[in-house]
Structure formats: structure tokens, C-alpha cells
Amino acid sequence: MSNLQAFRDETRDWLESNCPDSMRKPMTSADDACWGGRNWVFKSDDQKVWLERMAEKGWTAPDWPAEYGGGGLSKEEAKILREELKNIKARSPLDSFGIWMIGPAILKFGSEELKRQHLPPIIRGEIRWCQGYSEPNAGSDLAGLQSKAEDMGDHFLANGQKVWTSYGDKADWMFCLLRTDPDAKKQLGISLVLFDMKTPGVSVKPIKLISGSSPFCETFLDNVRVEKDQVVGDVNQGWTVAKYLLTHERAMIGDMGLASAGSKTLGMIASEKLGLTNGLLSDLVLRNEIAKWEIDAMSFSCTAERVRDESKAGQGVGATSAMLKYYGTELNKRRFETLMRVGGSDDLVWEGPMSRDGQVAKTWLRTKGNSIEGGTSEVQLNIIAKNILGLG
Amino acid sequence: MALILNEEQLMLKESAKGFLSENASIKEVREQRDSGSTTGYADTLWPKMVDMGWSAILVPEEFGGLDFGNVGMAQIVEETGRTLTASPLFSNAIVSVSLIKKMGSDDQKSNFLPKLASGQLMMTLAIDEEPHHNPEKIGMMATEEGDSYLLNGKKRFVIDGSTADKFIVVARTDQKSKGKDGLSLFFVDSDAIGVEVERTQMVDGRNSAFVVFKDVVVHRKQMLGQKNKGFKPLSSVLDLANIHLSAELLGICEETFDRTLQYLKQRKQFGSLIGSFQALQHRAAHWWSEIEICKSIVLKALQSYDQDDARSPFLASIAKAKLCEIAELSTNEAIQMHGGIGMTDEYEIGFFIKRARPAQMLFGDHNYHVNKFAASCGY
The missing domain is CATH 1.20.140.10 (Butyryl-CoA Dehydrogenase, subunit A, domain 3)
Structure with missing residues (x-):
């Protein structure tokens, strides 16, 4: 126990002297996040310094092995680090699909060479990754994907089209599902491959969303050369890797239900906007709606805690990421529907200072995608029904 | 603290599951309902629950209890939800025990807690007066008269009220008070003069009671907790x-x-x-x-x-x-x-x-x- 206490003290001291003041203030918008990569322009010197210092210690990926540049922390230590970061309200030094998604897959399934090549730049925020999964005709039915990689002897030749590539226009490398055996059954002929987005034949086109932003792209693959050593796991076994990776993605999106709750509760925001009458929120119907949301959000956050603690203790049913993804994203959508009701006509203003250029409205519209990306709510319910409840 | 059950709590849950499936399945609930019994629970079941130690779980060791905590107790309660087992466990071993533990004088604790732990004494809280629960809207009055109080009012939805030996009654001791202020609690014998108990069988086949208190004399030593500070x-x-x-x-x-x-x-x-x-x-x-x-x-x-x-x-x-x-x-x-x-x-x-x-x-x-x-x- 005393070792952990010592670690906590050291961590607290180190954060105190190394986390810049401006990195301890809540983000004002999603634009304040740091994604890293070759083309990244830091928003401030503090943002740069904060990333460099954390990366140096490997604390952008606290529980990855130190030999690849990770923090090498035990689960308990990583938890302490999270708590101490939360205590000083530190911003995340790096948001990264490398850390959240492909990194864990490379660690579990990748060759030693792949680990040495890719993990250190991910941890340092030097390479930004994107995910090539969905296709125009393979959304919920992901295993129906048709983009292919032909075996050319010393390399693969990739052709096809990917869609909903998050930040594809800003990413440096792609992890991509391609059909390597056209004759095998659906799930059996797929491989997970890695390639540089600068490779000739890769082109990217942003998709404008109802929120006005373009976080997703279409990615076209036209005779793209993929090296043979850039396959994660075995050739034609990519579906297994992809499923593992999707579990991570689900956990990540599910968590957003909590993360975006921010420092002000819905009740506080509504009280400021609408005022109180005799100590009660002036709109009683809205008061009821908000209280019910907060009750669900609190219960959900306890569930994330319980699932974590159960898996540590080897109890529980496992495979709960589908439930967390389903519930968390539906909660987040509800939160923004309610926020829009709280804002009234003010938050329906698309441009101008009254609504900070429609900030709530744009986020509200963006949340509609939460229950579509990473597997729709309906797909999550299918997974629960089949894998957990055993309904065929 | 990890949000999981510890080993002892898991064991208690398992033993509760085993006991209830053997002794208190829904078949028994049906038989009880159709038997015309007036207690609302199977009389033979409660002594067995007492033997299991369940009535003593929340009672401190110095008063003959096990002091096992509410997480443990709730594992049993959850299992009784699965089997729909009716018993005085809730009114007696949870509500009454907890009230006395929290508010009782040393005398009251040593007098009542061992009897509650051994399942001999049946006690229940009488609080609601309207069809909707609202502890801030108590109308029942307790008027001071010398060493005693005179209780007047009506209580409803008193769980296991028709089989209780004693009620713990919430009343107003400050005539002018409103809301949370001026409330006190009293022990009142169910057979005291002026107490009228009417059994009401509920939709679940269990009993609650409608209780009328008319000029019921209660000695001030029967007050539970501090005067006017009961809320x-x-x-x-x-x-x-x-x-x-x-x-x-x-x-x-x-x-x-x-x-x-x-x-x-x-x-x-x-x-x-x-x-x-x-x-x-x-x-x-x-x-x-x-x-x-x-x-x-x-x-x-x-x-x-x-x-x-x-x-x-x-x-x-x-x-x-x-x-x-x-x-x-x-x-x-x-x-x-x-x-x-x-x-x-x-x-x-x-x-x-x-x-x-x-x-x-x-x-x-x-x-x-x-x-x-x-x-x-x-x-």
C-alpha cells in the first residue's frame, strides 16, 4: 500500500510542476483538444509542452509496456494517475485513435517489428491514425466489405472505397480492413492492414455533416501498395482483430456519455438559464425531465465503475461493452435534446455570438451520430441479445 | 472501495437463495394468499428466518446481533424480491432496528434490540397519513400533559400493522410547527387504550393497517429520540x-x-x-x-x-x-x-x-x- 502512496505523492508533485496552468482549465470547445500527428499545429506552447512532457514519461499511454515507450504502470498506478490528473482538472495531453484503438490491437496481435515501428510514434503523438472500416455497402453489416487487397507476391495491392473515415483528411496512417481471400466465407477472408496515407493511390474527400462540420471522410484506394509486414495478426484473420478493436471503440464511445457531462450539471445550466421560482426550476416539466436524466446518468456512471471493478475481480458477465455503448450514447443524445430545450430559441441560432456560433446546436446534431458510429444502437442490442442473452 | 460484493456478502446471498428456494417459493406465496390467513405472511417462516440469523443482521453485537451491515442484509432482501417472500424482515429487522439503533436511548436499545434480534418482538413504523408518502406533512398531534403525551390522529399503509406488538409513531409535538420541524417519535403498544387497528389486505396479499389513535396516553419515556428533532x-x-x-x-x-x-x-x-x-x-x-x-x-x-x-x-x-x-x-x-x-x-x-x-x-x-x-x- 505504501508503494502506491509513494507513487501518488510523486505523481502529484510531478504534475504540479509539469502541467502548465492553461492545461488545467476546462476545454472551451472540441477545438482545444490535441490530436498530434505530422501536420498538427499546436494551439499554444503550453499544449506542446504538456504533450511532450507526458509523452516523455510514457503517460499518454500509461499502462503500455515501457519498452515501447509506454508508462509501464500497473492497473493501480494507472488509476492513481487518472485520479491525480482529474484532481487538477488536467486536459488530456493527447486524443488519439492510435492509443484508443490500433495501439491495443498491435499490442495484442502485432509482430514484434510492428510494435517497435508503430507504438513509440503513437505514444509521442507524432503519427495520427484513422480507421478504414465501413464501406458504402458495408455499414452495420461490416463483414460484407468488398475493398480488397490482392497478393502480388512481395506486397498487396489494395483497391476499393472506405467511408466514415474519422479525420481521414488529417491522419498520417490508416488501419484498414480489406478482403484478402475473395472465395472464403464472409468473415474469414479479411485482413487488418496498415499503410501510410501518403502512399500513391490514396485519396480522401471530407463529408459535410448536418452539424456543419466534416469529421468524417470518404477514402478511395486506387492500386495502393501495402507491405506484407504491415498485417496485424495473421492474413485472413483480420475479423478477430477487428472485433477486439471494436470492443475498444465501443468502450470509448460509451464513455463519452460521461465525459461530455462536463463540470456543470444539466440542472445547473437550466437553473442559470430559466431561473428558480420558490426554489424550483421555473419550468416544472423540464425540471422533471432533467432530474430523470441526471438519475440515469448517475446510475450509468456507477455501472461503468462496477463493470471495471468486476472485471478486475474476475466477476461479472463480461462482454458488457455493447451495453455501455448502447446506453451511454443514448444518454448523450438525450442530454443534448434536453440542453436544446433549455436553450430555447437562443440555441437555435446557427451563427453569431448569441449562441457562440450555434455551439450547442452543432454538438446536439453531432450526437445523433453517436448511436450510429461504432455499431448502431440496434447492432448493440443484437449483440446483447445473441451473445449475452443467448437469443438466436 | 470497489463496487462489488465481498466474499462474505456473496456467501450470504447464496445461502439466502438456497434457503428461500427451499422454504419460501412462490408456491408458498399462493398458498398463503389462498389460506385466508390474517397475518399476511407464513407464520412458520419467520422463526426459520430468525434461526438463520437474519433478524439480527443489523443489530450491534453488544445487543445480541451480528452487525453485518446493510450491503449484506440487502442481498437477502434482493433474494426475497425474487421469491416474493412475505415476512416481517423489512418492518422489524430493517426499519425498526435501524430507527432504534440511530435514535434510541441506552435503555431503549438494551430493552428492544435483543428482542428484535431474537424475533420475539414485532414492531413497525407508522408514518403515512395520506395516500402519498410525505414525512413533512404530518398532521398527527402529541400534546404534552404532565409526564405523558396525548396522541390523536390516523395512520395508514402501516406495514405489518395488524400483527405488530408496538408501533413507532411519528407525531407533531410542537402544535405550531410545520414541515420538518416539531416532529417526534413514540413507541405505542398496539393494544393500548384508544388504539384501533384495522387490517387492510393489499394487492400483494400482504397486510398493512389503518390505525386510529384517539387520546392515547404515552409516557414521555416512550419517546424515541429528541423532542421536536425527529425529522x-x-x-x-x-x-x-x-x-x-x-x-x-x-x-x-x-x-x-x-x-x-x-x-x-x-x-x-x-x-x-x-x-x-x-x-x-x-x-x-x-x-x-x-x-x-x-x-x-x-x-x-x-x-x-x-x-x-x-x-x-x-x-x-x-x-x-x-x-x-x-x-x-x-x-x-x-x-x-x-x-x-x-x-x-x-x-x-x-x-x-x-x-x-x-x-x-x-x-x-x-x-x-x-x-x-x-x-x-x-x-
Whole structure:
């Protein structure tokens, strides 16, 4: 126990002297996040310094092995680090699909060479990754994907089209599902491959969303050369890797239900906007709606805690990421529907200072995608029904 | 503290499951209901529960108890939700014991707690006066007269009130007070002069009582806690009672779900098992997710209460509000997914909705606790 206490003290001291003041203030918008990569322009010197210092210690990926540049922390230590970061309200030094998604897959399934090549730049925020999964005709039915990689002897030749590539226009490398055996059954002929987005034949086109932003792209693959050593796991076994990776993605999106709750509760925001009458929120119907949301959000956050603690203790049913993804994203959508009701006509203003250029409205519209990306709510319910409840 | 059960708590849950399935299945609930009994629970079951030590779980060791804590107790309560077991466990061993533990004088503790632990004394809280729970709207008066108080008023929905030896009665000792102020609690014998008890059989087959107090003389030594300051400790015990009711409702949710899931895997229509239909799969998956959410908030509320966490009143209302909502979902979905057979008295699934609603209503339903939660958040 005393070792952990010592670690906590050291961590607290180190954060105190190394986390810049401006990195301890809540983000004002999603634009304040740091994604890293070759083309990244830091928003401030503090943002740069904060990333460099954390990366140096490997604390952008606290529980990855130190030999690849990770923090090498035990689960308990990583938890302490999270708590101490939360205590000083530190911003995340790096948001990264490398850390959240492909990194864990490379660690579990990748060759030693792949680990040495890719993990250190991910941890340092030097390479930004994107995910090539969905296709125009393979959304919920992901295993129906048709983009292919032909075996050319010393390399693969990739052709096809990917869609909903998050930040594809800003990413440096792609992890991509391609059909390597056209004759095998659906799930059996797929491989997970890695390639540089600068490779000739890769082109990217942003998709404008109802929120006005373009976080997703279409990615076209036209005779793209993929090296043979850039396959994660075995050739034609990519579906297994992809499923593992999707579990991570689900956990990540599910968590957003909590993360975006921010420092002000819905009740506080509504009280400021609408005022109180005799100590009660002036709109009683809205008061009821908000209280019910907060009750669900609190219960959900306890569930994330319980699932974590159960898996540590080897109890529980496992495979709960589908439930967390389903519930968390539906909660987040509800939160923004309610926020829009709280804002009234003010938050329906698309441009101008009254609504900070429609900030709530744009986020509200963006949340509609939460229950579509990473597997729709309906797909999550299918997974629960089949894998957990055993309904065929 | 990890949000999971420890080994002792898991063992208690297992032993409760075993005991109840042997001694108190829903078959017994039906027999009890149809027997014309006036107690609302099987008389032979309570002594066995006492033998299991369940009546002593919350009683401190110095008064003959086990002092095992509420997380443990709630594992039993959850299992009684699965089997719909009626017993004085809640009114006696949870509510009365907790009130005396929190508010009692040394004399009252050493007088009553051992008897409650050994199951000899039957006691229950008499608080509600209207069809909706509201501890701030007590109209019952206790007027001081020398060494005694004169009690006048009416109480309803007094759980196990027709079999209780004593009531713990909430009354106003300050005639001019309103709301939370001026409330005191008294022990009153059920056979005292001026006490009239009317048994009311409820929709779940259990008994509650309508009790009239007319010029009932109670000695001031029979006051529980401080004069005019009863609300705060009472409120804390009501929070605890609501967490245990949430645990019982959780058991009901789990059991109705398990039984319905089995049914989805047996019943065939259109040549297929109805569990293969996506319309039902999605509803079942959503329902299961809600129950997972419920498990977490009940355990969180229990742990926080046992740790004297300042957030426990807040968590108690979250738990009760959430469990009322999902108990309603569960009992309704259970009947709907069973179809016609779910409407028959012969089949057991319909018993659950009839127990769930009184448990939801007792000490504040969903709406009451949503409102209490919002108020405690300052809006």
C-alpha cells in the first residue's frame, strides 16, 4: 500500500510542476483538444509542452509496456494517475485513435517489428491514425466489405472505397480492413492492414455533416501498395482483430456519455438559464425531465465503475461493452435534446455570438451520430441479445 | 472501495437463495394468499428466518446481533424480491432496528434490540397519513400533559400493522410547527387504550393497517429520540428503507427478466421460437441493460450508506426512483411477452406486478424521489 502512496505523492508533485496552468482549465470547445500527428499545429506552447512532457514519461499511454515507450504502470498506478490528473482538472495531453484503438490491437496481435515501428510514434503523438472500416455497402453489416487487397507476391495491392473515415483528411496512417481471400466465407477472408496515407493511390474527400462540420471522410484506394509486414495478426484473420478493436471503440464511445457531462450539471445550466421560482426550476416539466436524466446518468456512471471493478475481480458477465455503448450514447443524445430545450430559441441560432456560433446546436446534431458510429444502437442490442442473452 | 460484493456478502446471498428456494417459493406465496390467513405472511417462516440469523443482521453485537451491515442484509432482501417472500424482515429487522439503533436511548436499545434480534418482538413504523408518502406533512398531534403525551390522529399503509406488538409513531409535538420541524417519535403498544387497528389486505396479499389513535396516553419515556428533532434521523432511516426496497425491486426485476427470457426460448409461434424475433430481442436487450444499470446504483447506495457517506440521501433517492421505473418496465414487459398466459392467476409471472407496486409506493414512489432528488440538487 505504501508503494502506491509513494507513487501518488510523486505523481502529484510531478504534475504540479509539469502541467502548465492553461492545461488545467476546462476545454472551451472540441477545438482545444490535441490530436498530434505530422501536420498538427499546436494551439499554444503550453499544449506542446504538456504533450511532450507526458509523452516523455510514457503517460499518454500509461499502462503500455515501457519498452515501447509506454508508462509501464500497473492497473493501480494507472488509476492513481487518472485520479491525480482529474484532481487538477488536467486536459488530456493527447486524443488519439492510435492509443484508443490500433495501439491495443498491435499490442495484442502485432509482430514484434510492428510494435517497435508503430507504438513509440503513437505514444509521442507524432503519427495520427484513422480507421478504414465501413464501406458504402458495408455499414452495420461490416463483414460484407468488398475493398480488397490482392497478393502480388512481395506486397498487396489494395483497391476499393472506405467511408466514415474519422479525420481521414488529417491522419498520417490508416488501419484498414480489406478482403484478402475473395472465395472464403464472409468473415474469414479479411485482413487488418496498415499503410501510410501518403502512399500513391490514396485519396480522401471530407463529408459535410448536418452539424456543419466534416469529421468524417470518404477514402478511395486506387492500386495502393501495402507491405506484407504491415498485417496485424495473421492474413485472413483480420475479423478477430477487428472485433477486439471494436470492443475498444465501443468502450470509448460509451464513455463519452460521461465525459461530455462536463463540470456543470444539466440542472445547473437550466437553473442559470430559466431561473428558480420558490426554489424550483421555473419550468416544472423540464425540471422533471432533467432530474430523470441526471438519475440515469448517475446510475450509468456507477455501472461503468462496477463493470471495471468486476472485471478486475474476475466477476461479472463480461462482454458488457455493447451495453455501455448502447446506453451511454443514448444518454448523450438525450442530454443534448434536453440542453436544446433549455436553450430555447437562443440555441437555435446557427451563427453569431448569441449562441457562440450555434455551439450547442452543432454538438446536439453531432450526437445523433453517436448511436450510429461504432455499431448502431440496434447492432448493440443484437449483440446483447445473441451473445449475452443467448437469443438466436 | 470497489463496487462489488465481498466474499462474505456473496456467501450470504447464496445461502439466502438456497434457503428461500427451499422454504419460501412462490408456491408458498399462493398458498398463503389462498389460506385466508390474517397475518399476511407464513407464520412458520419467520422463526426459520430468525434461526438463520437474519433478524439480527443489523443489530450491534453488544445487543445480541451480528452487525453485518446493510450491503449484506440487502442481498437477502434482493433474494426475497425474487421469491416474493412475505415476512416481517423489512418492518422489524430493517426499519425498526435501524430507527432504534440511530435514535434510541441506552435503555431503549438494551430493552428492544435483543428482542428484535431474537424475533420475539414485532414492531413497525407508522408514518403515512395520506395516500402519498410525505414525512413533512404530518398532521398527527402529541400534546404534552404532565409526564405523558396525548396522541390523536390516523395512520395508514402501516406495514405489518395488524400483527405488530408496538408501533413507532411519528407525531407533531410542537402544535405550531410545520414541515420538518416539531416532529417526534413514540413507541405505542398496539393494544393500548384508544388504539384501533384495522387490517387492510393489499394487492400483494400482504397486510398493512389503518390505525386510529384517539387520546392515547404515552409516557414521555416512550419517546424515541429528541423532542421536536425527529425529522433528521427519521429521514436517514427512510433513506435506508428506500435503498432496501430498491434491493427488493431489483430482485423482482431480475426474476421477471429471467423467467421471461426462459419463456422466449420455449414458446413457439409462426413455427419459430419467439425469442428469435428481433422485435422481442431488442426489447429484451434493452430491459437487460436497464437491470444492469439498476444493480450498480443499488450497490452504490448501499455502500455509501454503510460508509456514512454524505451523498447517501441523494443516492437513496436515485436508487428508489430508478428501481421504481425499471420495476414498472420489468413487470409490464414480463406480462406482455408472456402473452395470454401472463394474464392468468394460475401462472406465477402475474404475482410480481402485484408485489412491485406496493414496494414502489412505500416510503415514496418514483415521482416522489425524482422530486426529492431535484430539490436536493438545488433546482
